[in-house]
Amino acid sequence: MRKALTIGCLARTAGVNVETVRYYQRVGLIREPRKPPSGYRVYPPEMVDRIKFIKRAQPLGFSLQEIADLLELGDGHCADVRVRAEEKRAQIQQQITDLTALKTTLDGLITACQSENDTAYCPIVESLAGKQA
Amino acid sequence: MRKALTIGCLARTAGVNVETVRYYQRVGLIREPRKPPSGYRVYPPEMVDRIKFIKRAQPLGFSLQEIADLLELGDGHCADVRVRAEEKRAQIQQQITDLTALKTTLDGLITACQSENDTAYCPIVESLAGKQA
DNA sequence: GAGAACTCCGTATATAGGTACAGAGTCTCA
């Protein structure tokens, strides 16, 4: 019989700490499997990808709560999925726009690194100088 | 005479808390102006944009340390600017790629919201399913 | 020139996202 996916195995496979898995359970980000009479919980294999997703979404600027929202959309507990998905998409589009601006600025720095730069002007700051505030 | 840009005025204009400005000074993210004999520090006007930049970079997934790095690049304290800028650019490109994948998945959810979704399969998770780990 | 509003400095508190550890029970495998 294949080894059961217990919490330690899950954590190792997904590349996180066991305590992190427990933490995600505590805050409701992932479901805790029913505790079998024996006492050791067994996780479904998809849980590995779910945790990997979380770990990749974080450095994109999503909080755990936002990630929970995204996952819920994917889980298809519909109702207002469409509306919420559209909101998320708009937010993500804004992030892409900002990052693209930043990247363009870095391109400039890279190709013209002989910066005649003794002024208070900072090209990096300019890149996100949206006048929205 | 125009009102001097004291810390309160700076904070208000940039849309942050006074304590946040002090905090950024403490951690070295922005420079604290020399204290005049009177005791009230005066900030240069560019500081407003610098703080706004920080506040826009954070939700893109950058830590304060990473933002400090970016700003330093822009400030042109060269030496290894080119190399560091190239690293940052690569990182940002990866973020853009990931976000684009996520957005594409949301597009799918939005156009085909009648999800025949009773399986363990989750399209959102799939979107970042890079097999890099 | 007096009171309100502001600044300074130091310290304390808050929240998110983990990580660590203790003590007791369970599983695995030679």
Add this chain to the structure above:
DNA sequence: TGAGACTCTGTACCTATATACGGAGTTCTC
């Protein structure tokens, strides 16, 4: 079958990123 590895629960601790507060001094405004 017994030692070592693992899990469970609960609680404590840690870092990053702020935010709040108290008491003393400064500036603005009327």
